[in-house]
Amino acid sequence: MRPVQKSNKLNEICYEIRGPVPEKARLMEEEGHKIIKLNIGNMQPFGFDPPDEIVHDMIVNLPNAAGYTDSKGLFAPRKAVMHYTQQKKVANVTMDDIYLGNGASELIVMSMNALLNNGDEVLVPAPDYPLWTAAVSLSGGKPVHYVCDEQQDWYPDIDDMRKKITPNTKAIVVINPNNPTGALYPDEVLLQIIELARQHQLIIYADEIYDKVLYDGVTHTSIAALCDDVFCVTFNGLSKSYRSCGYRSGWMVLSGENKKYAKDYIWGLNMLASMRLCANAPGQFAIQTALGGYQSINDLVAPGGRLLKQRDLAYKLLSEIPGVSVVKPKAALYMFPRLDPKIYPIADDQQFAYELLEETKVLIVQGTGFNWHSPDHFRVVFLPNSDDMEDAFGRIARFMEGYRKR
Ligand code: PLP
Secondary structure, three states, rough: OOOOOHHHHOOOOOOHHHHHHHHHHHHHHHHOOOOOOOOOOOOOHOOOOOHHHHHHHHHHHHHHOOOOOOOOOOHHHHHHHHHHHHHHOEEEEEOOHHHEHHHHHHHHHHHHHHOOOOOOEEEEOOHHHHOOHHHHHHHEEEEEEEEEEHHHEEEOHHHHHHHHHOOOEEEEEOOOOOOOOOOOOOHHHHHHHHHHHHHHHOEEEHHHHHHOEEEEOOOOHHHHOOOOOOEEEEEEEOOOOOHHHHHOOEEEEEEOHHHHHHHHHHHHHHHHHHHOOOHHHHHHHHHHHHHHOOOOOOHHHHOOOOHHHHHHHHHHHHHHHOOOOOOOOOOOOOOOOEEOOOOOOOOHHHHHHHHHHHHOOOEEEEEHHHHHOOOEEEEEEOOOOOOHHHHHHHHHHHHHHHOOOO
């Protein structure tokens, strides 16, 4: 029989968060090793349970959730999303503009599939949450990375973004709050992005899944709230703010007056939404209770809250390692530390992640897995409790000491 090969479409795709290094970790676990997983923003295994009321609501509704729903989703959760967008001050969103999905991930892929012809370009941040680069490539598009500037708290470099716009550019992706850097963008930065989109007639795709995971009293502005005209597509969901990623429940909202010029695109979106029939119905049922219920995420990020304490501890422990520097995240669940290349001359950061795993049993993700251009960063989550984090970062510190002595 002929060898069965993967499609060429996958040649450019990378998703290292669940890539070869985590696969090695899985094999090590099978051999009996205990691995500390700092590679993925999966909250429940670290004891961050979803709010009881969401779980209760899903259980109660389970008997009514066996049928397909409308392909855009059930009425009540979409109404709840509509109300949420109103709270976020996004204007003129109707029920028709709201799509529910199996997590934001499904909708991200759908939004790119409906948009891109071969060779169309999309501006994607570097570093990015790699699903975005992958979704653009899979859809036949060309991801063009604009740099986020570590010296400027990881804000997007607007000049770089501007330089990379060509006649083929269709859209700009903005991940705010950001994964992997934990940055939260101020309104001035968002307004500059909007101005570029306005001038060049680009769509803004705004991934705002961490919009409630905020530290130090900062607030989040939805980029769609800052412009009435530009066509924006905003993504959010239950995975992070409600610790419910396994329920696979997310949404996508279309806004901006210019959506009147996007009827054909919206037709395509509707067709793709119909083709996958609907998002899982139990996950849809959870949305209304989540958005309307007690916002326990606020307790986790408030002074004394577990996430805030762990963010501070991770920042301290990483900053203490010689040659490691990190911008303190204002939001989300991640840090993206820099390894000074003079002290750690790493040529291949995947190899670095393998060695770290083998020696310390700690799993991280190398920076190039986030489409970062040089092998001098890595990403960790600060989800383990304080004792486990002391243990994990202690192991990383000892490994780095050994690396310096090589
Ligand atoms: N967008 C970002 C920036 C993420 O970090 C993640 C998950 O980590 C997702 C989207 C995926 O979210 P969901 O679980 O809703 O598919």
